[in-house]
Amino acid sequence: MDTAAGTNEKVGFNSWCPFLISDSIQKLKELAQKIRKIGKDDPRxxxxxxxxxxxxxxxxxxxxxxxxxxxxxxxxxxxxxxxxxxxxxxxxxxxxxxxxxxxxxxxxxxxxxxxxxxxxxxxxxxxxxxxxxxxxxxxxxxxxxxxxxxxxxxxxxxxxxxxxxxxxxxxxxxxxxxxxxxxxxxxxxxxxxxxxxxxxxxxVFPVWAGEDLHMLVAANLDKLACFLEGMGVEYFGEKMESGSLEGKSFLQSYKTVLNSKATEDSLANFARWEPGHGRFDFRHPWNQYLKIGAVTRHCACSIEALNAYISTLQQSHQTTADLEFTQKVQAACAEMSKETGKAMVELAASIREMKWSSTAGKHLAMATEAACRVKALVPAENSTLLEVLISATTTSLLTEVVRCTNPIIAEVEELSRLVEFKRP
Incomplete structure (x- = not known):
């Protein structure tokens, strides 16, 4: 009896011991890959x-x-x-x-x-x-x-x-x-x-908080631009018939902007302690970056509302009765989305290169003009009420995104004045 019990325990140990070893090796490999990724993402x-x-x-x-x-x-x-x-x-x-x-x-x-x-x-x-x-x-x-x-x-x-x-x-x-x-x-x-x-x-290989804040604010604008330009092409533009937007990477690009306040505040606080370095003087207006970050997050909130509504529409699979009206609305929305995205790209480039460009204002003016055109559209008699409501809601949410880009341009222009960006 004792011999049998001892044999069973030995067999049980031998059965799970290889599994334990292989599981430990797998976890060590995953840890090594994670460490390698962290170092590769930012060698600093x-x-x-x-x-x-x-x-x-x-x-x-x-x-x-x-x-x-x-x-x-x-x-x-x-x-x-x-x-x-x-x-x-x-x-x-x-x-x-x-x-x-x-x-x-x-x-x-x-x-x-x-x-x-x-x-x-x-x-x-x-x-x-x-x-x-x-x-x-x-x-x-x-x-x-x-x-x-x-x-x-x-x-x-x-x-x-x-x-x-x-x-x-x-x-x-x-x-x-x-x-x-x-x-x-x-x-x-x-x-x-x-x-x-x-x-x-x-x-010894200094890491400047001010430079990180500078690049973070510009990168956040690029992320909003990525969403808007992607939406202008994939949903409102030529590829609108290609199917669902599910899994598209640009749909997630803006989400990190929503949670960037703590990082921006921390970097701005540390940047105030730093001596002048590179393109940044000791009294560099770091508070202005926080203002740009605030209006950028406000715009990201409007984008999130637009994204949530479009995701709902994608799931409902609505049919179109008035194809001509819908196509005109889609074309105007595509122009609004792409032109606003281009304005964001120009603003990000202006911050990153410390060189002011008036092109962002021109792109936003074209987006605003498209928003005015879509308001003047009149649906045909065969249009359903639901179809009109969907178009009106979509354009309203997108117009709000266009509208909240104006404060971003104003704050970036103020930064260019304070820092004396290069002018063309």
Missing amino acids: RVLHSLKVGLALTLVSIFYYVNPLFHAIGTSTIWAVLTVVVVMQYTVGGTLSKGLNRAFATLLAGALGLGAHHLAAVAGDKGEPILLGVFVFMLAAMATFSRFVPEIKARYDYGVTIFILTFSLVAVSSYRAEDLIKLAYQRLSTVAIGVATCLCTSIF
Whole structure:
């Protein structure tokens, strides 16, 4: 009996062990493919990983070389920790965290020393009470300041480090024998870590948040243009009889634009910290990119409504009674869609190349003219009410897309004025 049971367990193990091994190998292959795709999509991610390793290696020298280690002591480990938390993907992100950490440490260290000297006046019994009061008041006020939107957006990390450093210096001052040395070591190691991060981030294959924001805003306009031009050809244009739009890639192109606000806000925040680089001055109008992004997303919402309605029509398979009226509406809609798409392409090119072109306005004028023509169309007597309603709804949704392109042109033109784009 025992022998049989042992044999069954062995057989069961032997049966699923190969499956487990093959499944693990398959998952490792999928992981390797995913890692390869991430690196291939943006090689800068690989370079950033190497830069973090380089920064940690450089700052570790202060721990390995005896003269440097004796100058700072065991507090050198704070420099390593600073590199880990400060090093960011973009130069602006690294500057934001690095300067926040450095100035917060300096200010908190100075206030911590001041709190210690004030509390020492109260004597041995009163000192811990005063230190507790100081920690409570400053921690409470600093924490409340994090709810202020402007501070939350740009200095939230600095406020957190301020609370941490002040509490560390103020509380440890009650037991520490040489508080000034403690504060000096803390500030020195943070400065070393921040300086290492900044040098590595700026001088070794820098990734600029401002440039990424610039290209993102232009790419979003290209995505809207891809949808509109595709719709003008595949649905309203010559290929309208070829069948369903299901599976067409251009139908999904605009959707990432709808969720781009968080990325744009983050890049704009980091871009404000960056020094002048390439085509971008230190005081470059990054807020204008956010305005362009906002009106672009508004247009993407109108496109989403149009796409949803057309998808519904594709599923219903409506028949056409008044073919001539329908063809005229389709032709006008095709022109509206394609001309608006061309305007988007011109705007994206203007932003990308920093060269203003009035062609976008001409394309939009042609789209607006087509919208006026379609309003003047009169259906024949044999047209059904449903057919007229479908045409009216489609043209109305498309006209709204044309209309919301005007603010985009206005905002891009304002950017061209602020940045002084090249004029033809």
